[in-house]
Amino acid sequence: QVQLVESGGGLAQPGGSLRLSCAASGFTFSNYGMSWARQAPGKGLEWVSGIYSDGSVTAYADSAKGRFTISRDNVKNTLYLQMNSLKPEDTALYYCAKVHGPFIGYFFEYDYWGQGTQVTVSA
Numbered sequence: 001q002v003q004l005v006e007s008g009g010g011l012a013q014p015g016g017s018l019r020l021s022c023a024a025s026g027f028t029f030s031n032y033g034m035s036w037a038r039q040a041p042g043k044g045l046e047w048v049s050g051i052y053s054d055g056s057v058t059a060y061a062d063s064a065k066g067r068f069t070i071s072r073d074n075v076k077n078t079l080y081l082q083m084n085s086l087k088p089e090d091t092a093l094y095y096c097a098k099v100h101g102p103f104i105g106y107f108f109e110y111d112y113w114g115q116g117t118q119v120t121v122s123a
Contacts, residue, residue: 002026002112004096009117012086022079022096022114030074033099036081038092049081050104059104086121093118
């Protein structure tokens, strides 16, 4: 069955960096777009970034542009999110999600989600 397992979250100081990973299994990873989304305490789900199945196209929310980089390794079946210049407002539970096609898509086009990894940015 499809499994998405996030890791790499933790506590970081403002201005620091973290690298999230999402290990995928149970499907042909290289055929599908993938995305990262997050949910801060008391707030709704926010899309962060997405990447095409072959990695040729990426997209970012305004809040992530210039600070976060999404990438994927289609040999290791792993999605990444490099987060630099972290801010307290980046504190959230971060999820990876599989899109039902090779593109980036919208939330309603995501068919599987991981369990999330917590990122806390605090001094």
